[in-house]
Amino acid sequence: MLNGGLIKKYSDRLPLDSDGEVVTLHEGATPLLHLKNLEICNSKGVRLFAKFEGLNPTGSFKDRGMTVAITQALREGYKAVICASTGNTSASAAAYAARAGLPCFVIIPSGKIALGKLAQAVAHGAVVLQIEGNFDAGMEIVKEMAQTQGLAVVNSVNPYRLQGQKTAAFEIIDELGEVPDYHCIPVGNAGNISAYWMGFCEYSGYKLPVHDIYHYQRTTIAKKRPIMLGYQAAGAAPLVNKEIVDNPETIATAIRIGNPQSLSLAKKASEDSEGWFESLDDEEIIKNQKLLAQHEGIFCEPASAISVGGALKDIERGKIKEGSVVTCTLTGHGLKDPDIVIDKFNMNVVEVPANRKAVAEIIGRYIS
């Protein structure tokens, strides 16, 4: 069957009439990959899977929420959309707004977003407003602009965003054929962990009345819910430290957020599922990005690698039980942030004269 996007696929589980006009780039249906080469999983009998959301149309999970939020904004007659962003939301909003024919304004922290994401917003014709301030400051401005200028906010404070993003939880259960024991996910603004929890609850028949438009389809598919594990960067870990961080800092710019908008929903997901939050430092984040790229062939961005990094840490120290089934969300594609790789990975790039003998000599060093 052709992929017609999420709104068509999950029409009975979303608060939208699928017969109306739909803004889609055929997002969703991303692969769930079994990670087979990680020693610690094999020794502990853990089956570890990665949901590679970097393979969405704009290279991140944001597209799941954006198809729903922008479709709804268009139907409600908004003349333009706005968001604050650490990069991926702006890339996705810009693309879907372009497809909808709506102007898009994005507010980003100056110098703190990955090059590929900035290029995406520019390419899709968004008006890019760079501020001398972080994401949290941008978010406050966006909420005010929405009020005073009558714009549709397409950050995850928009409940349609979470409705779209909950579909990733459905896909995990559909594809795995069972509910994972644990689900591991990076946490920044805390929307995605809240959306997954909503999806896992809905599939297993738990109603989670989180906001007015919450659309709940009663048909029960699953028998249980996973334990939700949220991972944050050590320098931007308000849910781990249980306090707002005024000046968040991390190499994983996507999750450089100190005052998450969906903090209380994320806490609820963690508490209800008997999960926990944990942090990883920048060195661990890069180590895991490299591990996935070089041992599993999956190139994700640094913020994404934190879910697998967190899972591996908790498997090793026994917090995740032996013999478990664990799923991790890899939220964005590595190509969005090439600078990190050039800076932080050891490069196998060798200057060589343009002749066969010289090239053969180099190859010999590696395969002898």
Ligand code: F0G
């Ligand atoms: N991973 C990536 C690659 C992200 O871009 C984000 C958030 C997250 C994880 C965290 O998800 O905010 O729902 O907890 N990026 C937002 C943005 C903030 O503006 O692109 P969350």
